[in-house]
Amino acid sequence: MDEALIRSLTPGVLAVLVRRGADFAAAEDAVQEALVELVRAGQDTPCPGGPAGTAPSVRDPKGWLITVAWRKFLDQARADAARHRREGRVEEEPAPGPAASVDDTLQLYFLCAHPSLTPSSAVALTLRAVGGLTTRQIAQAYLVPEATMAQRISRAKRTVSGARFDRPGDVATVLRVLYLVFNEGYSGDVDLAAEAIRLTRQLAAAIDHPEVAGLLALMLLHHARRAARTAPDGSLVPLAEQDRGRWDTALIAEGVRILQAALARDRLGAFQAQAAVAALHADAPTAAETDWVQIVEWYDELVRLTDSPVVRLNRAVAVGEADGPRAGLAALAALDAALPRHTAAAAYLHERDGDLATAARLYAEAAHKAPNLAERDHLTRQAARLNARR
Incomplete structure (x- = not known):
């Protein structure tokens, strides 16, 4: 049985054992033993209807694994004197039957x-x-x-x-x-x-919930830009400078479709709102054509839903794009300067406002606070670029 199929079956088998009363660690041990037994059977093509210890029926490999893993768990429970009380609860073995x-x-x-x-x-x-x-x-x-x-x-x-x-x-x-x-x-x-x-x-696929769809859409829309996020030397490429021809249009189309279906249910949540922002970026043919006014409106929704300081920080940058850098700086001034990436956002908005000296100083300061090497290198280059222009 190939690794991909095992990975797809294992969670469901484990969940069945836990639901039947096995504690998590014992259930996982039993599932692993069942998988080992499957490998020992040495058959890539399962033979139908064999007893425990043979490869499963191709019609229901999950059901076979559940049966064998449950037997493994019962064997261990019976052998462990400390589990007498649990043994009384699980003595009757469920019929193999269809998988859960x-x-x-x-x-x-x-x-x-x-x-x-x-x-x-x-x-x-x-x-x-x-x-x-x-x-x-x-x-x-x-x-x-x-x-x-x-x-x-x-x-x-x-x-x-x-x-x-x-x-x-x-x-x-x-x-x-x-x-x-x-x-x-x-x-x-x-x-x-x-x-x-x-x-x-x-x-x-398992739960009909608009926020699950919202998260999936958000992931797809962000993942679609992955190839364009770094240069050949590994350095970060800001969103405005990315080659949009390298964005995965199929992922974008899927993300937008999933998001639209979720929004149509009129049960807005934070992941749907974040996905809407990502969709607006994906929809713009160029950075200059980004609908920043609508993005600010979605950030207003996010503030209402979460009241998150990080959301307010992102909103301030969007305000700077929609209404000008000074409006963005005013929105930023109302926030705690200790917020992650606050200094980097201030540097960007000061650069947009033409204050290159302040922007360069803030970029260098932000580089020292960067959470990872790639971001630190990017901010250091930004500071050097502006210092060279002065």
Whole structure:
């Protein structure tokens, strides 16, 4: 069975075991053992109707994995004296039957985004349990030792082991976790942006929610610009300077279509509003033709929905484009100067206003505060460019 199929089946199998009463860690161990048994069968083309220990029927590989994994769990439960009470609850083995519905996988999303988990733990557990990535792949993506990531995932599993599927999950929390995954971008041999899109597509297929669609649209619209975001030497290319011919028009068209369908439901949320801003950028043939007035209106909606200081910062820059740099600086002055990228935004608006000396000084100051090397190098070059013009 190929890796892609295993990754698509594993979350659903794991979710079924957890729903039946297995704690998270024990369920995952049982699923892994079932997968090992499948590999040992040594058959790429499954033979139908075999007993446990043979390859599954091609008609229902998920059902076979559920049956074998559940038996593995029961065997371990019976062998462990400390689990006598649980054994009484699970002694009757369910008939193999058809595989469970997608709702089980949906519950797994909610479990991995449990409110008792830190954001970093929720992201790691989501990638492990729902995404099917190995601990090594996740560690490489986060540039941490594999042992460190293994400990993080282990703690997350222990945290959620007592959680049961007895109440509706928090969709907003799941979406925040997926957006965190998306923003990690690419590192190591795992493309987390693409992985986040895959998982969000899966979630959108399982749940009819306009904000799920809004997040998917936002991811697609941002991902469409990916190839144009960096120069051949790896340096950042600002949105206004990007080669729009390198944008992925198919992703843009899909994102806009999904967004329009979500907005038509008249249940506006923050991800839909952010996607609307991204769509307006994507719709402009050139940077000069960007509809900044409408973008400011969408930021007004975002402020109403979230009252986020970061949104207010982005709105100030948009106001500077729509109404002139001094209007943007006035909006920026009302915000806390300690906000991330506040100094960089001030530098940009001062440059637009013609105050090159102040802009150069602020670009250099912003470079020292930059959260990553690429952004620091970009801001340093901006400062050098303006100093050379003075």
